[in-house]
Amino acid sequence: MDTSKRRFLKGCGGVIAGVSVYSMTPQPLASNAVGDSEIKYAMLHDENLCIGCNACEDACREVNQVPVGVSRVNIIRTGPYGEYPEQSYRFSRHSCQHCEAAPCVKVCPTGAAYIDKDTGIVAVNEDRCVGCQYCIAACPYQIRFINPLTKVADKCDFCQQSQLTQGLQPACVLACPTEALVFGNLKDPNSALVKALKSKPTYRQKIDLGTRPKLFHVRTVDGEIVL
Amino acid sequence: MSLTNRYGVSVIYIVWFLLLWLSFPGLPVAVEVRSIDTSHCLKCHKRNGKMLGLHANQGLAITCEDCHGEKGKHPRKDSKIIRFGVESDTQIKRQVEQCLACHDHEALAQALWTHNVHSTRVSCAQCHQLHTETDPALMLIGPAISQSCVKCHRDNH
Numbered sequence: 001m002d003t004s005k006r007r008f009l010k011g012c013g014g015v016i017a018g019v020s021v022y023s024m025t026p027q028p029l030a031s032n033a034v035g036d037s038e039i040k041y042a043m044l045h046d047e048n049l050c051i052g053c054n055a056c057e058d059a060c061r062e063v064n065q066v067p068v069g070v071s072r073v074n075i076i077r078t079g080p081y082g083e084y085p086e087q088s089y090r091f092s093r094h095s096c097q098h099c100e101a102a103p104c105v106k107v108c109p110t111g112a113a114y115i116d117k118d119t120g121i122v123a124v125n126e127d128r129c130v131g132c133q134y135c136i137a138a139c140p141y142q143i144r145f146i147n148p149l150t151k152v153a154d155k156c157d158f159c160q161q162s163q164l165t166q167g168l169q170p171a172c173v174l175a176c177p178t179e180a181l182v183f184g185n186l187k188d189p190n191s192a193l194v195k196a197l198k199s200k201p202t203y204r205q206k207i208d209l210g211t212r213p214k215l216f217h218v219r220t221v222d223g224e225i226v227l
Numbered sequence: 228m229s230l231t232n233r234y235g236v237s238v239i240y241i242v243w244f245l246l247l248w249l250s251f252p253g254l255p256v257a258v259e260v261r262s263i264d265t266s267h268c269l270k271c272h273k274r275n276g277k278m279l280g281l282h283a284n285q286g287l288a289i290t291c292e293d294c295h296g297e298k299g300k301h302p303r304k305d306s307k308i309i310r311f312g313v314e315s316d317t318q319i320k321r322q323v324e325q326c327l328a329c330h331d332h333e334a335l336a337q338a339l340w341t342h343n344v345h346s347t348r349v350s351c352a353q354c355h356q357l358h359t360e361t362d363p364a365l366m367l368i369g370p371a372i373s374q375s376c377v378k379c380h381r382d383n384h
Contacts, residue, residue: 085347
């Protein structure tokens with residue numbers, strides 16, 4: 001009898017201690033998908049307007065203090081197509097796709113990778129990241145990297161901290177001389193982004209993986225058909 | 228008349244000095260020197276100080292005609308002289324052709340891919356200073372390169 005009483009009291013103590021500790025710990029930011037916010041940010045890269053100048057990459061590097069050797073956004077150039085002097089190139093934006101079902105968020109053991117409920121942005125909580133690189137392995141678009149200065153996983157966050165908080169568009173969008181990048185709210189039918197998405201045929205990369213990415217592309221019309 | 232008389236000796240000395248002078252290397256008469264400095268164009272074009280616009284480094288072995296084409300009936304009548312730059316009245320295609328006569332387009336593309344997509348639309352002088360001692364376009368590094376694209380493309384868009 002004594003032992004069962006003791007065990008009961010021990011158990012109660014343990015439960016009380018567990019509950020109190022659990023309530024003190026903040027909820028992981030990754031907790032369950034995206035809420036019912038009125039904002040869902042996305043981006044469109046018009047490959048026909050892009051000239052491959054890399055102004056977006058330079059602006060991103062400056063605004064977000066991205067060290068040399070790594071980058072949050074890359075413009076992948078392929079070509080030349082055609083015969084000189086009538087040659088053309090193709091440009092494709094390589095950066096975070098801000099997936100609705102982000103594999104990086106699912107694999108993150110600490111909740112450092114999370115989807116911001118208010119904006120739908122896939123972001124990184126630097127304080128929680130332990131640098132395990134699971135997210136780098138999980139990302140099918142291979143856009144994540146370890147920032148050599150901060151030693152945490154880094155990637156495009158639509159300039160969430162550096163620009164959006166000040167009411168500005170992402171640095172790459174502002175830097176683009178040909179307005180090839182359109183950033184906006186998918187839930188606002190009057191936004192330039194939604195209008196552009198409805199007026200041009202677009203594609204998204206690797207949608208068959210079920211990631212539901214929010215980086216749209218307008219396919220270039222230049223050059224030959226590549227199989 | 229003997230060679231040993233006064234005039235004969237003078238003639239021999241003159242001939243001997245003349246031969247010595249001609250055989251000396253590096254003198255303009257002895258070898259054909261191709262230089263802007265010696266161009267007959269400069270008789271007019273440098274009379275009142277400098278030539279208009281930016282011109283090639285005078286130390287280079289190129290002449291005015293190498294780039295600007297044959298003089299033709301210039302200056303009395305119209306000629307096909309090629310002028311370079313943004314405000315030139317020479318067609319862009321003709322300007323580029325003249326540069327490509329020496330510069331290989333594949334080598335240019337290797338230096339920077341943008342050469343391939345500008346060759347019919349932009350003259351070389353719009354980005355480069357042609358054959359000057361230093362070309363600012365070749366000194367660009369980092370974001371300055373993309374900003375040189377932005378300069379035109381933002382306006383044209």
